[in-house]
Amino acid sequence: MKIAPESFTRYLPVSSQSIRWGWHLIDAGRQHVPPGSSYPSDGHPLNYRFDSDGGRVLDEFQVVYIASGKGRFSSRSAKEKEIKTGDALLLFPGESHRYRPDPATGWNEYWLGFSGTDATRVMEAFFSPRDPVLRCQHTGELTRLFDQLLHWVSSPTASSPQLLASHIPMILAFLKTGSNERSDEAALVQQAKMQMLSDLSKRTDLQAIARELGTSYTHLRSTFKKHTGYAPREFENMIKLKRAHDLLLSGKYNVSDTAEALGFNSLHYFSRAFRKAYGQSPKSWLKQNEASAKQRFPSPSTRETSP
Missing domain, CATH: 2.60.120.10 (Jelly Rolls)
Incomplete structure (x- = not known):
């Protein structure tokens, strides 16, 4: 039953x-x-x-x-x-x-x-x-x-507002592709995105995702790039690097902790990817944005609380 x-x-x-x-x-x-x-x-x-x-x-x-x-x-x-x-x-x-x-x-x-x-x-x-x-x-x-x-x-520890809100455009995309002639391709891309976003602490096994979705990795990669402009790994890294901003600005994670929390294979690979995306190292970027960090992550006495 x-x-x-x-x-x-x-x-x-x-x-x-x-x-x-x-x-x-x-x-x-x-x-x-x-x-x-x-x-x-x-x-x-x-x-x-x-x-x-x-x-x-x-x-x-x-x-x-x-x-x-x-x-x-x-x-x-x-x-x-x-x-x-x-x-x-x-x-x-x-x-x-x-x-x-x-x-x-x-x-x-x-x-x-x-x-x-x-x-x-x-x-x-x-x-x-x-x-x-x-x-x-x-x-x-x-x-x-x-x-x-x-x-x-x-969950007892609520996810960040950005991660929670990321479900909204994905759900809307699934609804929109229902009447789209290219819905099979769009659905493939959305399912791949969904699995990439499900656990940012791990490096996604893209070959396994392709097998699970019933296609080859070559087809998944070409379809993904056609619909998004990014290869699957590039897209995953872009999402993780945006998340790295929040972790670094929170003051709770140093550069090494951030790389580990987001599943990068090494600190060197994380720093290289960060520099390629933003033109400077994570440490330099964080120093430049310390003022922004104080505004986005106030001290406990001024932090917003749930009603």
Whole structure:
């Protein structure tokens, strides 16, 4: 017998780092709604609850993914329609909407809420309130992404806002490729990215990823470079070097610790890659950015705290 996933909800405090990053994860969760049960469940903040007519308006973007079950959805810009397993709902700020599961089936849903300058740009460029229900082709990948995000959100030591927010564009990319003629290639690239980002403390085995994705490394490399402009290893190093900025500026990691934490084979290789990307050694870069470090990572007495 298949066991329904445990319901989980988390609302995250505002972070100045994530605001500057351009992608800000505001909330995330999953909910198991058995047949015949009330919807939505209790426990959500007032500004997320539906009114007496079953509608609401949010101040953020949301993606609601229906992992199983069916129901109905409507919004100010879209007529009522049936939604079913594998559909994703796109909710836009200021756009009134209503949705609920069919009492006969219930459903299992995942969701995340987000905002940010880059998030707004992508949503306005590639998605529309007039077409808010998307049919997903990559249901397994979406489920794994949501489960990974919720695992990190619920961990005793919360992941950085940037790593949490990195799930948002990946999820949106999977939704967008559902109607893209080149969706097979795009999905291959997104799955490879997802595995690279899953554990930045290790050097990714790219040959193993290619085998797992059912292709050769030569094909993976050429497809990845065509879609991103980077070879897979170049992309991985770029992400790790951006993460190195935060680790170095935090004051908790020296250059050697940072190289080890990010899975570089040696301090020499890390320093060489850093210099190639930024034109100076990690030590020189850190010295130049010490003032920025004090602003981004304040002392404990002034550090932002969760409400």
